Amino acid sequence: MGKILIAEDQLGVRTLLVEIFQDDEHVVKTAENGEEALRLFIDFEPELIVLDMKMPVMNGLEALRKIRLLDSQVAVIMMTAYVDIVTLATEKDLGILYYMSKPFDLFELRERVREIFLEIAS
Amino acid sequence: MSIAGAILKGGHWATELVIANKELAFQNEEKEKRAAELVIANIELAFQNDEKDKRAAELVIANIELAFQNDEKDKRAAELVIANIELAFQGKEKDKRAVEFITEHQHRLLEEKMARLDQLNLMGQMAAGIGHEIRNPMTTVRGYLQLLGGKPEYATRKPTFDLMISELDQANTIITEFLSLAPTKQTELKFQNLNDILSKSYPLIEGDTFTQNKQIILIPGQIPNLELNKKRITQLVLNLACNGLEAMQERGCLTIKSYVEDGKVVLAIEDEGCGIPPENIRKLGTPFFTTKDSGTGLGLATCYNIAQSHNAKVHVKSSSKGTTFFISFPVSES
Numbered sequence: 001m002g003k004i005l006i007a008e009d010q011l012g013v014r015t016l017l018v019e020i021f022q023d024d025e026h027v028v029k030t031a032e033n034g035e036e037a038l039r040l041f042i043d044f045e046p047e048l049i050v051l052d053m054k055m056p057v058m059n060g061l062e063a064l065r066k067i068r069l070l071d072s073q074v075a076v077i078m079m080t081a082y083v084d085i086v087t088l089a090t091e092k093d094l095g096i097l098y099y100m101s102k103p104f105d106l107f108e109l110r111e112r113v114r115e116i117f118l119e120i121a122s
Numbered sequence: 123m124s125i126a127g128a129i130l131k132g133g134h135w136a137t138e139l140v141i142a143n144k145e146l147a148f149q150n151e152e153k154e155k156r157a158a159e160l161v162i163a164n165i166e167l168a169f170q171n172d173e174k175d176k177r178a179a180e181l182v183i184a185n186i187e188l189a190f191q192n193d194e195k196d197k198r199a200a201e202l203v204i205a206n207i208e209l210a211f212q213g214k215e216k217d218k219r220a221v222e223f224i225t226e227h228q229h230r231l232l233e234e235k236m237a238r239l240d241q242l243n244l245m246g247q248m249a250a251g252i253g254h255e256i257r258n259p260m261t262t263v264r265g266y267l268q269l270l271g272g273k274p275e276y277a278t279r280k281p282t283f284d285l286m287i288s289e290l291d292q293a294n295t296i297i298t299e300f301l302s303l304a305p306t307k308q309t310e311l312k313f314q315n316l317n318d319i320l321s322k323s324y325p326l327i328e329g330d331t332f333t334q335n336k337q338i339i340l341i342p343g344q345i346p347n348l349e350l351n352k353k354r355i356t357q358l359v360l361n362l363a364c365n366g367l368e369a370m371q372e373r374g375c376l377t378i379k380s381y382v383e384d385g386k387v388v389l390a391i392e393d394e395g396c397g398i399p400p401e402n403i404r405k406l407g408t409p410f411f412t413t414k415d416s417g418t419g420l421g422l423a424t425c426y427n428i429a430q431s432h433n434a435k436v437h438v439k440s441s442s443k444g445t446t447f448f449i450s451f452p453v454s455e456s
Contacts, residue, residue, distance in 0.1 A: 012262030054254060081257035103260040103294055106268045
């Protein structure tokens, strides 16, 4: 269906996301930190990026700021283990469509991704 | 000896006898007088002993006063010592003990307060550190439980999967409450009115109130703006209101008030529950202290922490007719 880039340093979460997105017939690539995500973004040209807030080398927000310099349109879902969604909501200019608070409802994420691709398709 | 001579001699003896008797009588009187004097002397001595003790005490006091006269600080300490000595000598042992008891009690309360603050700060820091690390593996486990639980081959065990997911969510609630123990940053405080936060929280509490067949009244008073963290104050109101609702039987009424008293803005949350036993009042706000079956013991600890980060004080008034939590905020200068 679509191309999804997952940027997540935790192997478990990465594996889970790959499995569920591949089940839904998406093409998936993974990065373990923000820097890798930035490189893959250029090569892979994803339609959706699902990235974690806290990662080594380069965190999710920093990576997204750099990505936005290259592309202002790509859909983004931000994952975070911190409760403070209020602080994150101030990052509106980065065009984050959804925040997923860990541990999130997997089916809710799946639903959000479906909606995004329906929107892209239309 | 002639008779006349005998009479004369006899007369002489008689005279001597009379004199001897008189002397004896005199001696007796003297003795009695001395005895009386002795008694008086003894009584005086007895009095003198009391006086002596008193004078000894005065001497001690005078000496201490003299010794400490040069240093004002020491003088005050000396005065305290003197006051205690005086109290003791005045036979007011009871009063002295009362003074000692009050001092000791205040000291203990202060120590408890400090220990509680230390505990909360340490917990806040720990919570912030481990929260992220624990939530990641929880995401994986929760996700796979949802995935596997949805597969047809596990259909018969669907309730078990759901149970595991709800247990994980409960664990996450504890982490969330843990994280809320972290101290509020000064930068997150904004000038706003407490009544605005109360009116926004009201519908959230109202929903629970009606489901539980209870009542709620909001009485916002005329209050000045305060430096508040909206999110945390909302949490404090919700936690206290939730506790109040849980404490009440059906048809009980929860009252939320705001008013100004003694130059402070007071938020009062009053329930009509059965009250808190006196032995538990002092433990309120201690992390993990709970009387509820499914309580984490972090709700009130969080409230105390939120109050502290706003320089507000928490007071509790409780009787068999209900409990009121008073949060007094200092009025900040804008």
